[in-house]
Amino acid sequence: MTATIFALATAPGRSGVAVVRISGPGAAGALAALTPGKPLPRPREATLAALRHPVGGELLDRAMVLRFAAPRSFTGEDVVELHLHGGRAVVAGVVEVLASLPGLRIAEPGEFTRRAFENGKLDLTEAEAVADLVDAETAAQKRQALRQMEGMLGRLYDGWRERLTRALAHIEAAIDFPEEDLPGGVADAVRPVLETLAAGIRTHLDDGGRGERLREGLHIAIVGAPNAGKSSLLNALARREAAIVSSRAGTTRDVIEVHLDLGGYPVVLADTAGLREAAADEVEEEGIRRARDRAARADVKVAVFDATALPALDPATLALVDADTVVVLNKTDLAEPPAVTVAGHPAVALSARTGAGLATLEAVLTTFTADRLAGSGAPALTRARHRAALEECCEALLRALAAPLPELAAEDVRLASRALGRITGRVDVEDLLDVIFRDFCIGK
Numbered sequence: 001m002t003a004t005i006f007a008l009a010t011a012p013g014r015s016g017v018a019v020v021r022i023s024g025p026g027a028a029g030a031l032a033a034l035t036p037g038k039p040l041p042r043p044r045e046a047t048l049a050a051l052r053h054p055v056g057g058e059l060l061d062r063a064m065v066l067r068f069a070a071p072r073s074f075t076g077e078d079v080v081e082l083h084l085h086g087g088r089a090v091v092a093g094v095v096e097v098l099a100s101l102p103g104l105r106i107a108e109p110g111e112f113t114r115r116a117f118e119n120g121k122l123d124l125t126e127a128e129a130v131a132d133l134v135d136a137e138t139a140a141q142k143r144q145a146l147r148q149m150e151g152m153l154g155r156l157y158d159g160w161r162e163r164l165t166r167a168l169a170h171i172e173a174a175i176d177f178p179e180e181d182l183p184g185g186v187a188d189a190v191r192p193v194l195e196t197l198a199a200g201i202r203t204h205l206d207d208g209g210r211g212e213r214l215r216e217g218l219h220i221a222i223v224g225a226p227n228a229g230k231s232s233l234l235n236a237l238a239r240r241e242a243a244i245v246s247s248r249a250g251t252t253r254d255v256i257e258v259h260l261d262l263g264g265y266p267v268v269l270a271d272t273a274g275l276r277e278a279a280a281d282e283v284e285e286e287g288i289r290r291a292r293d294r295a296a297r298a299d300v301k302v303a304v305f306d307a308t309a310l311p312a313l314d315p316a317t318l319a320l321v322d323a324d325t326v327v328v329l330n331k332t333d334l335a336e337p338p339a340v341t342v343a344g345h346p347a348v349a350l351s352a353r354t355g356a357g358l359a360t361l362e363a364v365l366t367t368f369t370a371d372r373l374a375g376s377g378a379p380a381l382t383r384a385r386h387r388a389a390l391e392e393c394c395e396a397l398l399r400a401l402a403a404p405l406p407e408l409a410a411e412d413v414r415l416a417s418r419a420l421g422r423i424t425g426r427v428d429v430e431d432l433l434d435v436i437f438r439d440f441c442i443g444k
């Protein structure tokens with residue numbers, strides 16, 4: 001029999017209200033055990049109840065309880081929610097009682113959402129969107145997760161899969177009634193369908209990783225010579241002393257990351273070691289190696305030059321300036337800033353110390369970020385898992401188009417369709433589920 005699971009659904013710690021969710025065939029029984037002698041509340045009707053220890057009757061809390069009857073619940077099972085006073089002792093007391101009831105156990109990470117998937121309440125892309133929504137830190141991340149949760153991505157993939165199913169039916173008909181078609185691979189009627197689909201999937205794949213980056217945040221790396229003021233700039237943008245600042249060249253060694261919200265878009269901003277030939281020791285040398293590595297992997301670079309050193313521009317930093325670089329001229333409180341362009345980029349003049357010019361840099365960075373993360377409104381690919389399956393689908397379609405026999409084409413179209421079905425969980429995904437739901441927190 002299916003176990004009845006329970007978990008704290010709200011964040012652990014003190015809070016106004018803490019919600020313990022119970023799901024499974026024993027959910028209503030668990031509520032009955034906590035409210036001895038009282039009738040069960042009607043489904044979907046918020047009810048105040050005294051929760052008592054089943055043995056001895058000690059009062060555990062006065063709580064609001066909500067009951068959902070299967071299949072009309074988040075998981076599709078019988079569900080009970082206990083809205084407790086959010087104190088640690090209250091929650092611990094209720095959880096202890098629930099754990100002692102036969103047939104009940106604490107839920108594993110993501111198990112509620114997994115049950116919702118298994119009961120057909122959500123497809124896999126929607127389940128993943130639940131995790132993304134809970135993790136969303138910025139407005140754009142939230143919008144993307146909500147769109148995916150409403151099934152936009154799932155519908156796109158299911159729509160493609162339906163077209164493949166119809167194409168497969170045509171190919172199979174041609175195999176069964178060969179006299180109706182010319183010999184060879186895919187029939188002429190089906191060929192354009194597969195070609196259009198392959199092209200559509202290609203376009204969806206070639207989105208520059210927009211959706212995935214929106215989930216993870218755009219990576220911006222601050223680079224420059226030692227003492228250019230990179231750490232000072234990171235701190236100014238983060239509005240906290242995240243990195244150590246000192247007048248000693250070679251202060252920063254490790255890459256230091258802060259998370260920013262730029263105009264609703266998520267950014268991972270990294271401070272790096274100052275670039276120079278003669279590192280003081282092997283620790284700084286390793287720092288510089290990491291700085292270069294981070295610069296190479298960043299979506300956008302901020303190249304910081306020291307205004308007091310003008311007209312000289314540090315050559316190691318200059319060498320990194322490209323189309324994805326924002327050029328900054330720092331310490332303009334010490335040196336009157338001339339209008340400087342670096343490799344064709346107008347430099348943003350600022351002072352990390354006084355904050356002058358910081359708003360301009362933020363505006364420029366927001367534009368750079370929005371350009372790379374804002375979409376056309378079309379649903380974006382959000383996970384490497386989806387990307388891999390779509391690549392597989394595309395390859396199978398190309399093989400089908402090149403197949404010399406309809407039987408071979410049919411097999412490849414079947415494989416293409418399976419690859420799509422795995423994204424939404426319409427086909428054999430048992431092996432995938434542990435991996436997908438492992439990333440959830442307990443109680444989701």
Ligand SMILES: Nc1nc2c(ncn2[C@@H]2O[C@H](COP(=O)(O)OP(=O)(O)OP(=O)(O)O)[C@@H](O)[C@H]2O)c(=O)[nH]1
Pocket residue numbers: 224225226227228229230231232233244245246247248249250251252253272273274275330331332333334350351352353354
């Ligand atoms: N006057 C002035 N001083 C600044 C400004 N920005 C940074 N400094 C000073 O320059 C020195 C170096 O600053 P850091 O932020 O540590 O420079 P960095 O580029 O991170 O240096 P490394 O980590 O060693 O590569 C410190 O003494 C800062 O106070 C600025 O805008 N104006």
Ligand SMILES: [K+]
Pocket residue numbers: 226227245246247248249250251252
């Ligand atoms: K320094």
Ligand SMILES: [Mg+2]
Pocket residue numbers: 230231232243244245251252271272273274
């Ligand atoms: Mg530094």
